[in-house]
Amino acid sequence: MQYGLLTESSQSLLYYRGRVALFHLLKSLGVGPNDEVATQAFTCSAVPEGILASGARPLFIDTKAKQVNMDPGDLEQKITSATKAIVVQHTFGIPAEIVPIARFASIRGIPLIEDCCHVLSSQYNGKAVGTFGLAAFYSHEWGKPLPCGLGGSVQISSSELVANLLREYKKLGYPPWDKELRQQIQYMVFSGLYRPFFFWPLRKAFRFFSRIGVAEGNYNELDEDTEVSPEFTMRMSPRAARRLARKQTTLDQIARHSTRIADLYESHLKEGSFHPVEKPGNSTTVYSRFPIWCDDKKQALAFAESNNLELAEWYATPIHPLKGNRLQNINYTLGSCPNAELACRRILSLPTHRKTSLRQARKIATSLLQFS
Ligand SMILES: *Cc1c(COP(=O)(O)O)cnc(C)c1O
Numbered sequence: 100m101q102y103g104l105l106t107e108s109s110q111s112l113l114y115y116r117g118r119v120a121l122f123h124l125l126k127s128l129g130v131g132p133n134d135e136v137a138t139q140a141f142t143c144s145a146v147p148e149g150i151l152a153s154g155a156r157p158l159f160i161d162t163k164a165k166q167v168n169m170d171p172g173d174l175e176q177k178i179t180s181a182t183k184a185i186v187v188q189h190t191f192g193i194p195a196e197i198v199p200i201a202r203f204a205s206i207r208g209i210p211l212i213e214d215c216c217h218v219l220s221s222q223y224n225g226k227a228v229g230t231f232g233l234a235a236f237y238s239h240e241w242g243k244p245l246p247c248g249l250g251g252s253v254q255i256s257s258s259e260l261v262a263n264l265l266r267e268y269k270k271l272g273y274p275p276w277d278k279e280l281r282q283q284i285q286y287m288v289f290s291g292l293y294r295p296f297f298f299w300p301l302r303k304a305f306r307f308f309s310r311i312g313v314a315e316g317n318y319n320e321l322d323e324d325t326e327v328s329p330e331f332t333m334r335m336s337p338r339a340a341r342r343l344a345r346k347q348t349t350l351d352q353i354a355r356h357s358t359r360i361a362d363l364y365e366s367h368l369k370e371g372s373f374h375p376v377e378k379p380g381n382s383t384t385v386y387s388r389f390p391i392w393c394d395d396k397k398q399a400l401a402f403a404e405s406n407n408l409e410l411a412e413w414y415a416t417p418i419h420p421l422k423g424n425r426l427q428n429i430n431y432t433l434g435s436c437p438n439a440e441l442a443c444r445r446i447l448s449l450p451t452h453r454k455t456s457l458r459q460a461r462k463i464a465t466s467l468l469q470f471s
Contacts (some may be wrong), residue, residue: 117144125155136155136186138208139161141417144421169195194378196223201231212235213232219387222383224382240362246287276314286339295463296409367468375389376394410447449463
């Protein structure tokens with residue numbers, strides 16, 4: 100099985116963004132003020148944003164050494180009686196140690212949600228990632244494997260959750276026309292222009308337009324007294340939903356393409372000083388991007404920019420892109436997740452999306468080898 104149908108149905112609901120989907124999942128579980136939600140460091144601020152909107156606070160769990168996903172041992176150590184949900188992220192499409200985590204969650208009676216924002220069709224023990232918890236949520240924004248503009252979706256495995264979710268879902272509105280128009284323009288610009296060789300200029304333009312408030316950015320301010328954004332009461336726009344339904348029919352093609360590109364990176368980069376990230380045994384990964392460890396991330400990024408190679412730096416901070424006091428404000432203490440912090444200093448990722456041609460992928464890999 101891949102993911103279920105992404106058209107709206109009682110098992111699959113469509114929201115304004117992935118973080119909005121997470122927020123509604125937490126609410127349907129009764130998570131609220133004074134509760135804690137366990138989630139990994141080496142993530143982006145969208146995840147704590149969804150948690151904070153519910154009134155709960157995030158509890159950050161470290162990643163496994165040399166890997167990019169939650170360490171089950173650190174989870175066992177850190178959870179408390181206030182932990183009311185566990186959110187497991189499958190970073191870059193690499194499956195987390197989901198079986199031990201699901202077992203632990205079930206023994207402790209804590210609901211498990213899978214963050215599948217990077218997942219197309221990865222498997223663990225031959226079972227589709229996204230089907231181990233009560234529910235999984237996805238994001239369909241520009242940088243994700245199945246983009247449709249802005250959007251999030253939920254795949255529900257537990258029938259108990261469905262009723263609660265539907266009750267709230269019926270009350271949600273659609274994005275207002277100006278938001279929708281902006282989103283559509285952004286989507287068209289993005290899908291028209293985005294190629295790996297256009298990565299750096301596009302990234303600069305996007306940052307500029309987000310800063311001046313013209314483009315819809317990915318990172319909202321997350322300070323303690325910020326009010327919950329009205330976006331949390333919105334569902335996916337009908338246009339984005341139709342696009343998603345169409346895109347979904349090409350999911351197998353996208354997955355096959357990603358696998359070919361990742362195989363190419365793997366075979367080329369064997370010799371250099373870049374190492375692929377370790378994966379759990381007994382898993383099949385369909386990458387949303389291909390992560391590599393490098394000794395000097397800054398230098399590698401500068402090299403990539405000057406040679407016009409698509410190389411992404413996320414996550415640059417444990418809760419990207421937050422730093423300093425901003426991390427403190429969302430309950431992250433520097434030093435509390437040393438593996439994740441190291442990963443932020445070392446991990447870069449190469450494109451595997453459908454706009455990456457084999458030729459470009461080869462060029463990226465061979466240039467990196469020369470650099471190393
Ligand atoms: C993108 C992303 C999200 C949230 O997605 P939005 O649609 O931007 O709200 C959540 N988790 C992870 C790991 C993501 O990469």
